[in-house]
Amino acid sequence: MPSKSSWNNTKRILIILVDVVLFNFSILIGFWIKFGMNIPERNYVSYEESAIYLSVFFIILNLLLGTYIFYNRIVGDIIFVTTIGQILMSLTIMMVSFAGRWFAFPRSVLLYSFISSIVLLSLWRIIVYLTYVRFSDEKKIAIVGDEKKVLEALGNFSSNKNQKHKVSYAITNHYAENVAKILADVDIVYLSGRIEESEKSNIYDMVIREGKKLFLTTSFENLIMLKPNMMNFEDESIIEVSDFSIPSEEGLLKRLFDILVSSLLLLVTSPIMLVTTILIKATSPGPVIYKQTRITLDQKEFSILKFRTMSATAEAKSGPVLSTTNDSRVTGIGKYLRALRIDELPQLLNVLKGDMSVVGPRPERPFFVNQFNQENPYYYLRHNVRAGITGYAQVYGKYASDYNSKLNFDLLYIKNYSILLDLKILLQTIKILFDKVSSQGVEEEESMKKNDLSIKSVCFLK
Structure with missing residues (x-):
């Protein structure tokens, strides 16, 4: 049964709705700064007629940018993604306004609303992020696999951005036996390397029986089972494995x-x-x-x-x-x-x-x-x-x-x-163009230091 503080979809919908309200409010702020409280009817009517379309595009854009994913983030990421998102929104409004002449948004209104939207959305999203960090459950992880794979996984979970997934145990031998000992004390079991089929089946059974989560690597053996086609022959159901190609x-x-x-x-x-x-x-x-x-x-x-x-x-x-x-x-x-x-x-x-x-x-x-x-x-x-x-x-x-x-x-x-996945990767590429430039060097050094501290706090079972 999920805990009361889990970060569920209902909370995400509420966050998105407030986001949309703040985005539209920032546009009104732009009009107020430009025209005062007497906004010309042509401009306001144009905004009213386009608000629903702008809001839908705003939601889709931010979903594709990963705005509402709060794990493995820091406050700087929240501000950064917000800024990128509003740059893309402003460019879109500008192209539609001046190319199609469908919206009556003066350039000064766009500038004022751009600045106010970054401020309002960043403040709101930072509050949401800090609430997530403070009140959502911390997930304890047991990493299972050979020593090399376990250490690699430890390095990834030791990122200074990882606030909610903490490695408590590292199991490098006698896998099923050691998982049984610590299963009650963890939320997630992560199989980071190849394990004998019999032991793997035992671990699966224990994890499912106890209602814990199971993480698997993207190895070929696991990837091949993605997007299967289900077939039925009389009273027998068969899983048809999809191939690695695009129809x-x-x-x-x-x-x-x-x-x-x-x-x-x-x-x-x-x-x-x-x-x-x-x-x-x-x-x-x-x-x-x-x-x-x-x-x-x-x-x-x-x-x-x-x-x-x-x-x-x-x-x-x-x-x-x-x-x-x-x-x-x-x-x-x-x-x-x-x-x-x-x-x-x-x-x-x-x-x-x-x-x-x-x-x-x-x-x-x-x-x-x-x-x-x-x-x-x-x-x-x-x-x-x-x-x-x-x-x-x-x-x-x-x-x-x-x-x-x-x-x-x-x-x-x-x-x-999917075409949607291609769009998402394109938008994420725009985001990382600047993110990778700003995060190199110092962050890598800090991550290495934190990695050393994290390994010391993990209980190794062999």
């Missing part, structure tokens, strides 16, 4: 989506691309556009287009080498182009051509694909879809994650593909 009819919609989005983005980003061209040409010798052979759908080769961020002779002596954080081969301007993902913009032409998708697994070079195919028998599955400019792994993973971790994200994306 042809959905693939056609995805292609149309790619053409539309890439055309629009090329138009919007053309001034940025022009400035980037000038900067690269002025700061380092060599071509502006860098071509490199990569692998895409059905393991076909293609030439990926990128703004050059390394010296022209970066791999002349070393041969193919995976890029790393603080790579010495990266040029001065290249560092910023990579941080803001501007170097990826020419790939919009690859999307129009059909070599890539806007969203999909990031393409690798043939040298590394051959290497990874030999090391992981499931690596080929990521090539059941077109390679992408951005992807699930880039948004929800870490840039420095090893290829196996990225593969799990890619397979998760393929299994759960």
Whole structure:
């Protein structure tokens, strides 16, 4: 039975409703600052007629941005997501107002409402977040698996953003026996590595019987069971496992989506691309556009287009080498182009051509694909879809994650593909462009310190 303080959907609906009220109130504030209490009828009627559409778009946008997810966050994240959301809302209103002439929102009203909405929504959401941290239940976790996987999981749960999921026990041997000893004292059992089938079944049985939650990794064995098709033959029900591919009819919609989005983005980003061209040409010798052979759908080769961020002779002596954080081969301007993902913009032409998708697994070079195919028998599955400019792994993973971790994200994306998921990843990509730049360095150092403290507070059972 769920606890009274659990963060349920009813509370989320209430939060969203207050959000909508505050958003619309901020628009009225903009009108009041501009016109006083005597708002021209044309402007007010236009707002009244469009309020419902703006509110619906506001809700959808914030749901896709993950605004109402409060775990694994800090106050800075709340303000950051609010600001990004209101920038996108203001741009949308501006485009509709001045392109379609459907809404009568003067630019000054947009500016005033933008500022007031950030203040009001940030204050409200911070109150909600602090209430969540203060009153929602803290979840105690037992991590189960081999020592290497357990330590990796501990590092992830030790993030300074993790307020509500605390690791109490780490079980590295005699799994079922040790889980039985501590099950009454935890809320979640997380199986972080491969475990013998008999022990795994025993743990499943205990967890379900005691009404506890079970966390599993995104291993191939677990991913393959996602989105099954149920079949019935007389009195026998059968689970048909879905494959790692996108159905042809959905693939056609995805292609149309790619053409539309890439055309629009090329138009919007053309001034940025022009400035980037000038900067690269002025700061380092060599071509502006860098071509490199990569692998895409059905393991076909293609030439990926990128703004050059390394010296022209970066791999002349070393041969193919995976890029790393603080790579010495990266040029001065290249560092910023990579941080803001501007170097990826020419790939919009690859999307129009059909070599890539806007969203999909990031393409690798043939040298590394051959290497990874030999090391992981499931690596080929990521090539059941077109390679992408951005992807699930880039948004929800870490840039420095090893290829196996990225593969799990890619397979998760393929299994759960939808146009809505592509939209969500695109919006999340906008968010992390600035989030990753601001969070590097100091946060990593603080996280390492906290990781050491967290490991000391965990009870290891072997």
